[in-house]
Amino acid sequence: MAAPIDLELKKAFSExxxxxxxxxxxxKLADLQIDQLTRVQKHAKLTHAExxxxxxxxxxxxxxxxxxxLQSKEDINNQLMDKQKTAEEKIKELEQKKVYLERSVKEAEDNIREMLLSRRAH
Structure with missing residues (x-):
């Protein structure tokens, strides 16, 4: 009976x-995208200030x-503001995605811990 338990645990650990x-x-990909979007946002902010x-x-x-x-000053300002706002929204989305991914891994780890504790109790 110990063999099926070990196989089940091995499968859970490999998953x-x-x-x-x-x-x-x-x-890591989300972090890279956040860094790039932060640079875009900062560039747009500095250009807008100039x-x-x-x-x-x-x-x-x-x-x-x-x-x-040739563009009007108003058009350029609007484009720069839109670029900043778009980058900020994407950064927020990526941060939420990162939180979700980290939470899902934590839940999987907790499930395996519970499985181990229930196996030891039997």
């Missing part, structure tokens, strides 16, 4: 190991591929 490795990779001090009649150009398009 947990696979889940932990997968989760760690997803958390554009804000310019006179309203200053000619501003937006880089599009290999060319530059």
């Amino acid at each position: 947990l190991q696979v889940k932990m490795i997968d989760t760690q990779q997803k958390v 554009v804000a001090v310019l006179a309203d009649n200053t000619r501003l150009y937006e880089g599009v591929g290999r060319m530059f398009i």
Whole structure:
């Protein structure tokens, strides 16, 4: 009877190991994406600060591929604000995803602990 218990525990541990490795990779990817979005957000914020001090009649150009398009100061400010807001929303989503992934691994670990304790009690 000890052999089926050992096989069941081995299976549970191997599933947990696979889940932990997968989760760690997803958390690392989320961290990288958060770092990149933070840089984008900071760049947009700094650019917005520089554009804000310019006179309203200053000619501003937006880089599009290999060319530059004349844009109004208001349009550029709106684009920069949208870029900041979008990055902030994505960062919040990624943080929530990380919390969910970490919680799911913790629950799997707790389930295995309970299984071990119930096996020892019998």
